[in-house]
Amino acid sequence: MINYIKKPQFVLFITILIIGCEYKSTKAINYEYSRIDISKNTDVDSTIASFIKPYTENLDKSIHRVLSYAPKTMHKKDGEMESTIGNLMADAIMEEVSPLFHSKTKNKIDFCLLNYGGIRDRIEKGNVTVKTAYKIMPFENSVVVLKMSGKKVKKLFLYLSKYQKAHPISGAKVNISEQEINATIQGKKFDPLQSYYVATSDYLFRGGDQMVFFENPEEIHYTNYKIRSVLIDYFSKKDTLRSTLDQRLVLNKNS
Helix, strand or coil, X not given: CCCCCCHHHHHHHHHHHHHHHHCCCCCCCCCCCXXXXXXXXXXXXXXXXXXXXXXXXXXXXXXXCEEEEECCCECCCCCCCCCHHHHHHHHHHHHHHHHHHHHHHCCXXXXXXXXXXXXXCCECCEEEEHHHHHHHCCCCCEEXXXXXXXXXXXXXXXXXXXXXXXXXXXXXXXXXXXXXXXXXXXXXXXXXXCCEEEEEEHHHHCCHHHCHHHCCXXXXXXXXXXXXXXXXXXXXXXXXXXXXXXXXXXXXXXX
């Protein structure tokens, strides 16, 4: 598509071009600087303050908008191999992304796996706001859905067994012992000869947290749906946020 330049803009462009050609290049021979300390006592420029006031007020209103209510505090250390906030986050992705993925591909997401370190804050008891979602997920990570072979999914389960952290998971239940790994996906026993659609973050897909088993999947589906936006949408649909520890990831130390 060709963009045409209007006459006034064209005249301005030619003027700048002429001035630029006539202007001789100069070389700085001396540099001077001074340090300006900024603190809460620093005078505020009233012109700038009045200019940005409408924007800051609107941002304040948006960020503190109440979306839901949490009857109890949820954090990532309230369980051993799972957490209430981790379960909620993984469940949120399954609930919000699955219908979109199905409408686009006619396939269903089998399970979701996120990472423990990606949970950056807790959900405090009380009102849940837009700011809550930003505190939990301050990164720009988006959801990606990968079609993985059973062989790679088995490596995923072995990773969970090796690192033994409460990585958020939904759609699958994994029982880990020293001898074996028993897993079900969507209520059915894991089949190493079958392929599965797994939802995760683009950060983990790129090998974050040493999750190299996500590399070279059979299919890649970028949703462009930020995890933070998933949480905001999920919170908005729930009058009350509830999440429990339901043994979706269990480590049997005595087996």
